[in-house]
Amino acid sequence: xxxxxxxxxxxxxxxxxxxxxxxxxxxxxxxxxxxxxxxxxxxxxxxxxxxxxxxxxxxxxxxxxxxxxxxxxxxxxxxxxxxxxxxxxxxxxxxxxxxxxxxxxxxxxxxxxxxxxxxxxxxxxxxxxxxxxxxxxxxxxxxxxxxxxxxxxxxxxxxxxxxxxxxxxxxxxxxxxxxxxxxxxxxxxxxxxxxxxxxxxxxxxxxxxxxxxxxxxxxxxxxxxxxxxxxxxxxxxxxxxxxxxxxxxxxxxxxxxxxxxxxxxxxxxxxxxxxxxxxxxxx
Ligand code: PLP
Numbered sequence: 222x223x224x225x226x227x228x229x230x231x232x233x234x235x236x237x238x239x240x241x242x243x244x245x246x247x248x249x250x251x252x253x254x255x256x257x258x259x260x261x262x263x264x265x266x267x268x269x270x271x272x273x274x275x276x277x278x279x280x281x282x283x284x285x286x287x288x289x290x291x292x293x294x295x296x297x298x299x300x301x302x303x304x305x306x307x308x309x310x311x312x313x314x315x316x317x318x319x320x321x322x323x324x325x326x327x328x329x330x331x332x333x334x335x336x337x338x339x340x341x342x343x344x345x346x347x348x349x350x351x352x353x354x355x356x357x358x359x360x361x362x363x364x365x366x367x368x369x370x371x372x373x374x375x376x377x378x379x380x381x382x383x384x385x386x387x388x389x390x391x392x393x394x395x396x397x398x399x400x401x402x403x404x405x406x407x408x409x410x411x412x413x414x415x416x417x418x419x420x421x422x423x424x425x426x427x428x429x430x431x432x433x434x435x436x437x438x439x440x441x442x443x444x445x446x447x448x449x450x451x452x453x454x455x456x457x458x459x460x461x462x463x464x465x466x467x468x469x470x471x472x473x474x475x476x477x478x479x480x481x482x483x484x485x486x487x488x489x490x491x492x493x494x495x496x497x498x499x500x501x502x503x504x
Contacts, residue, residue, distance in 0.1 A: 246315030351472035352388035458485035
Protein backbone atom coordinates (compact mmCIF):
# COMPACT_ATOMS: atom_id res chain seq x y z
CA UNK A 222 0.00 0.00 0.00
CA UNK A 223 1.48 3.37 -0.90
CA UNK A 224 1.01 6.48 1.19
CA UNK A 225 -0.18 9.91 0.31
CA UNK A 226 2.51 12.34 1.51
CA UNK A 227 2.82 16.13 1.56
CA UNK A 228 5.60 18.04 -0.20
CA UNK A 229 5.59 21.84 -0.47
CA UNK A 230 1.86 22.36 -0.92
CA UNK A 231 0.97 19.11 -2.73
CA UNK A 232 -0.56 15.86 -1.50
CA UNK A 233 1.00 13.18 -3.71
CA UNK A 234 1.78 9.49 -3.86
CA UNK A 235 5.00 8.69 -1.96
CA UNK A 236 6.54 7.27 -5.17
CA UNK A 237 6.23 10.69 -6.82
CA UNK A 238 7.54 12.74 -3.87
CA UNK A 239 10.89 14.44 -4.47
CA UNK A 240 13.09 17.10 -2.87
CA UNK A 241 15.99 18.92 -4.57
CA UNK A 242 19.55 17.58 -4.16
CA UNK A 243 20.37 21.21 -3.26
CA UNK A 244 17.99 21.17 -0.32
CA UNK A 245 19.92 22.37 2.74
CA UNK A 246 18.28 19.65 4.81
CA UNK A 247 20.08 17.12 2.60
CA UNK A 248 23.39 19.02 2.32
CA UNK A 249 23.78 20.41 5.87
CA UNK A 250 21.01 18.84 8.02
CA UNK A 251 19.83 22.47 8.06
CA UNK A 252 16.30 21.84 9.25
CA UNK A 253 14.07 20.73 12.08
CA UNK A 254 11.34 18.13 12.56
CA UNK A 255 8.44 17.08 14.75
CA UNK A 256 6.68 13.77 15.34
CA UNK A 257 3.07 13.75 16.51
CA UNK A 258 1.31 10.60 17.70
CA UNK A 259 -2.10 9.66 16.32
CA UNK A 260 -4.62 7.74 18.44
CA UNK A 261 -8.10 6.92 17.11
CA UNK A 262 -7.22 9.21 14.15
CA UNK A 263 -6.70 12.15 16.55
CA UNK A 264 -3.55 14.12 17.35
CA UNK A 265 -1.91 13.66 20.76
CA UNK A 266 -0.36 16.59 22.68
CA UNK A 267 -0.73 18.79 19.59
CA UNK A 268 -0.27 22.28 21.16
CA UNK A 269 3.04 21.24 22.76
CA UNK A 270 4.42 19.84 19.51
CA UNK A 271 3.42 23.02 17.66
CA UNK A 272 5.05 25.33 20.17
CA UNK A 273 8.28 23.27 20.12
CA UNK A 274 8.22 23.31 16.30
CA UNK A 275 7.94 27.09 16.29
CA UNK A 276 10.70 27.39 18.88
CA UNK A 277 13.04 25.10 16.88
CA UNK A 278 12.46 27.24 13.76
CA UNK A 279 13.06 30.44 15.69
CA UNK A 280 16.30 29.18 17.26
CA UNK A 281 17.86 28.53 13.82
CA UNK A 282 16.23 31.49 12.00
CA UNK A 283 13.98 29.62 9.60
CA UNK A 284 10.77 31.61 8.94
CA UNK A 285 7.49 29.87 9.79
CA UNK A 286 6.27 28.49 6.45
CA UNK A 287 2.59 28.32 7.49
CA UNK A 288 0.30 29.09 10.39
CA UNK A 289 -0.54 26.56 13.10
CA UNK A 290 -4.06 26.20 11.65
CA UNK A 291 -2.67 25.51 8.18
CA UNK A 292 -0.26 22.95 9.60
CA UNK A 293 -3.11 21.29 11.50
CA UNK A 294 -5.10 21.16 8.25
CA UNK A 295 -2.22 19.42 6.43
CA UNK A 296 -1.74 16.90 9.25
CA UNK A 297 -5.48 16.12 9.30
CA UNK A 298 -5.45 15.61 5.53
CA UNK A 299 -2.48 13.21 5.85
CA UNK A 300 -4.33 11.30 8.59
CA UNK A 301 -7.56 11.04 6.60
CA UNK A 302 -6.09 10.35 3.15
CA UNK A 303 -4.07 7.48 4.63
CA UNK A 304 -6.94 6.29 6.89
CA UNK A 305 -4.48 6.45 9.79
CA UNK A 306 -6.03 5.15 12.99
CA UNK A 307 -2.91 4.69 15.11
CA UNK A 308 0.67 5.75 14.43
CA UNK A 309 2.77 8.83 13.78
CA UNK A 310 2.88 11.88 11.57
CA UNK A 311 6.41 13.07 10.77
CA UNK A 312 6.92 16.66 9.62
CA UNK A 313 10.17 18.23 8.51
CA UNK A 314 10.93 21.85 7.68
CA UNK A 315 14.29 22.73 6.13
CA UNK A 316 15.76 26.10 5.22
CA UNK A 317 15.12 25.31 1.55
CA UNK A 318 17.16 24.72 -1.59
CA UNK A 319 20.07 26.89 -2.82
CA UNK A 320 23.46 26.33 -4.46
CA UNK A 321 25.76 24.81 -1.85
CA UNK A 322 27.14 27.43 0.50
CA UNK A 323 27.38 27.27 4.29
CA UNK A 324 26.10 30.82 4.47
CA UNK A 325 22.40 31.26 3.70
CA UNK A 326 20.33 34.14 2.45
CA UNK A 327 17.25 35.18 4.37
CA UNK A 328 14.88 34.89 1.39
CA UNK A 329 15.00 31.09 0.95
CA UNK A 330 11.65 29.32 0.79
CA UNK A 331 11.51 26.58 3.45
CA UNK A 332 10.88 23.01 2.30
CA UNK A 333 7.96 21.34 4.09
CA UNK A 334 7.51 17.57 4.00
CA UNK A 335 5.04 15.41 5.90
CA UNK A 336 4.24 11.68 5.97
CA UNK A 337 2.51 9.15 8.20
CA UNK A 338 3.65 5.85 9.69
CA UNK A 339 1.36 3.12 11.01
CA UNK A 340 2.47 1.98 14.48
CA UNK A 341 0.67 0.30 17.39
CA UNK A 342 1.33 2.75 20.22
CA UNK A 343 -1.07 1.62 22.94
CA UNK A 344 -1.00 -2.20 22.74
CA UNK A 345 2.48 -3.50 22.02
CA UNK A 346 5.09 -5.79 23.56
CA UNK A 347 7.40 -2.96 24.65
CA UNK A 348 4.76 -1.16 26.72
CA UNK A 349 3.40 -4.44 28.09
CA UNK A 350 6.64 -6.23 29.07
CA UNK A 351 9.14 -3.37 29.25
CA UNK A 352 12.37 -2.88 27.31
CA UNK A 353 16.14 -3.06 27.72
CA UNK A 354 18.44 -0.04 27.39
CA UNK A 355 22.10 0.06 26.45
CA UNK A 356 24.27 2.92 27.73
CA UNK A 357 26.34 4.81 25.13
CA UNK A 358 28.34 8.02 25.19
CA UNK A 359 26.25 11.08 24.30
CA UNK A 360 28.18 12.41 21.29
CA UNK A 361 25.66 15.07 20.19
CA UNK A 362 26.22 18.78 19.59
CA UNK A 363 25.68 21.38 22.31
CA UNK A 364 22.12 22.46 21.28
CA UNK A 365 20.20 19.26 21.96
CA UNK A 366 17.20 21.41 22.91
CA UNK A 367 16.59 22.08 19.19
CA UNK A 368 14.80 19.25 17.37
CA UNK A 369 17.33 19.32 14.53
CA UNK A 370 17.39 16.75 11.70
CA UNK A 371 21.14 16.37 12.39
CA UNK A 372 20.67 12.98 14.04
CA UNK A 373 23.85 11.05 13.19
CA UNK A 374 24.87 10.64 16.86
CA UNK A 375 21.44 9.17 17.63
CA UNK A 376 21.52 6.93 14.55
CA UNK A 377 24.82 5.42 15.76
CA UNK A 378 23.69 5.28 19.41
CA UNK A 379 20.44 3.50 18.57
CA UNK A 380 22.19 1.12 16.17
CA UNK A 381 24.72 0.21 18.90
CA UNK A 382 21.79 -0.43 21.27
CA UNK A 383 20.05 -2.63 18.68
CA UNK A 384 23.26 -4.60 18.03
CA UNK A 385 23.49 -5.28 21.79
CA UNK A 386 19.91 -6.58 21.85
CA UNK A 387 18.50 -3.43 23.46
CA UNK A 388 15.45 -1.41 22.42
CA UNK A 389 16.89 2.03 23.08
CA UNK A 390 20.17 3.80 23.83
CA UNK A 391 20.67 5.51 27.20
CA UNK A 392 22.95 8.46 26.53
CA UNK A 393 25.67 9.35 29.04
CA UNK A 394 27.47 12.67 29.40
CA UNK A 395 30.17 13.00 32.10
CA UNK A 396 28.84 9.91 33.88
CA UNK A 397 25.26 11.27 33.97
CA UNK A 398 22.24 10.19 31.97
CA UNK A 399 21.00 12.90 29.61
CA UNK A 400 18.16 11.03 27.86
CA UNK A 401 17.36 8.15 25.53
CA UNK A 402 18.44 8.04 21.87
CA UNK A 403 15.02 9.35 20.88
CA UNK A 404 13.22 9.53 24.23
CA UNK A 405 13.27 11.20 27.65
CA UNK A 406 14.65 8.97 30.44
CA UNK A 407 13.50 8.59 34.06
CA UNK A 408 14.28 6.49 37.11
CA UNK A 409 12.19 5.96 40.22
CA UNK A 410 13.89 5.54 43.62
CA UNK A 411 12.02 5.31 46.92
CA UNK A 412 8.86 6.63 45.25
CA UNK A 413 10.56 9.68 43.69
CA UNK A 414 10.59 10.14 39.91
CA UNK A 415 13.97 11.51 38.78
CA UNK A 416 14.66 13.00 35.35
CA UNK A 417 17.21 15.39 33.81
CA UNK A 418 16.22 19.08 34.12
CA UNK A 419 15.42 21.10 30.99
CA UNK A 420 18.51 22.77 29.54
CA UNK A 421 20.55 22.62 26.31
CA UNK A 422 21.71 19.06 27.11
CA UNK A 423 18.33 17.46 26.35
CA UNK A 424 15.38 17.85 24.04
CA UNK A 425 12.36 19.25 25.92
CA UNK A 426 10.13 16.20 25.39
CA UNK A 427 6.46 17.02 24.88
CA UNK A 428 5.43 13.66 26.35
CA UNK A 429 7.71 14.56 29.29
CA UNK A 430 5.96 17.91 29.78
CA UNK A 431 2.50 16.29 29.78
CA UNK A 432 3.58 13.48 32.07
CA UNK A 433 5.23 15.83 34.58
CA UNK A 434 1.98 17.85 34.76
CA UNK A 435 0.19 14.61 35.62
CA UNK A 436 2.89 13.68 38.16
CA UNK A 437 2.33 17.03 39.90
CA UNK A 438 -1.47 16.78 39.73
CA UNK A 439 -1.35 13.31 41.29
CA UNK A 440 1.07 14.29 44.06
CA UNK A 441 3.83 11.94 42.94
CA UNK A 442 7.26 13.18 44.09
CA UNK A 443 9.53 14.54 41.36
CA UNK A 444 13.20 15.49 41.37
CA UNK A 445 14.43 17.17 38.16
CA UNK A 446 18.18 16.60 38.33
CA UNK A 447 20.87 14.76 36.40
CA UNK A 448 21.32 11.19 37.70
CA UNK A 449 24.29 8.87 37.20
CA UNK A 450 24.38 5.57 35.34
CA UNK A 451 25.07 3.88 38.70
CA UNK A 452 21.87 5.41 40.11
CA UNK A 453 20.01 4.07 37.09
CA UNK A 454 21.40 0.56 37.71
CA UNK A 455 20.23 0.81 41.34
CA UNK A 456 16.76 2.26 40.58
CA UNK A 457 13.54 0.60 41.74
CA UNK A 458 11.85 1.29 38.40
CA UNK A 459 12.70 3.11 35.18
CA UNK A 460 10.93 4.26 32.02
CA UNK A 461 11.28 6.33 28.89
CA UNK A 462 8.77 8.59 27.15
CA UNK A 463 8.33 9.84 23.57
CA UNK A 464 5.50 10.55 21.17
CA UNK A 465 6.48 7.27 19.48
CA UNK A 466 6.42 5.13 22.65
CA UNK A 467 4.23 7.06 25.15
CA UNK A 468 5.30 5.78 28.60
CA UNK A 469 7.50 2.72 28.05
CA UNK A 470 8.75 0.67 31.03
CA UNK A 471 12.47 -0.16 31.28
CA UNK A 472 13.27 -3.55 32.87
CA UNK A 473 17.04 -3.77 32.23
CA UNK A 474 19.98 -1.44 31.62
CA UNK A 475 23.20 -2.91 30.18
CA UNK A 476 21.78 -6.39 30.90
CA UNK A 477 21.34 -5.61 34.63
CA UNK A 478 17.75 -5.93 35.83
CA UNK A 479 16.15 -2.70 37.05
CA UNK A 480 14.50 -3.41 40.43
CA UNK A 481 12.73 -6.75 40.16
CA UNK A 482 13.41 -6.91 36.40
CA UNK A 483 9.69 -6.63 35.70
CA UNK A 484 7.37 -3.66 35.15
CA UNK A 485 6.81 -1.87 38.47
CA UNK A 486 3.60 -0.36 39.91
CA UNK A 487 4.51 3.32 39.59
CA UNK A 488 5.39 2.97 35.90
CA UNK A 489 2.09 1.14 35.32
CA UNK A 490 0.27 4.03 36.97
CA UNK A 491 2.14 6.54 34.79
CA UNK A 492 1.11 4.62 31.68
CA UNK A 493 -2.52 4.74 32.78
CA UNK A 494 -2.43 8.42 33.71
CA UNK A 495 -0.75 9.37 30.43
CA UNK A 496 -3.10 7.37 28.20
CA UNK A 497 -6.23 8.66 29.96
CA UNK A 498 -5.05 12.25 29.56
CA UNK A 499 -3.89 11.72 25.96
CA UNK A 500 -7.31 10.36 24.98
CA UNK A 501 -9.12 13.17 26.77
CA UNK A 502 -7.03 15.94 25.17
CA UNK A 503 -6.59 14.53 21.62
CA UNK A 504 -7.76 16.84 18.84
N1 PLP B 1 14.66 13.18 23.45
C1 PLP B 1 15.07 13.00 22.18
C2 PLP B 1 16.54 13.09 21.88
C3 PLP B 1 14.14 12.71 21.17
O1 PLP B 1 14.57 12.53 19.90
C4 PLP B 1 12.78 12.59 21.50
C5 PLP B 1 11.78 12.30 20.49
O2 PLP B 1 12.06 12.03 19.36
C6 PLP B 1 12.41 12.77 22.84
C7 PLP B 1 13.37 13.09 23.79
C8 PLP B 1 10.96 12.70 23.26
O3 PLP B 1 10.27 13.82 22.84
P1 PLP B 1 8.68 13.77 22.62
O4 PLP B 1 8.10 13.31 23.89
O5 PLP B 1 8.34 15.17 22.31
O6 PLP B 1 8.45 12.83 21.48
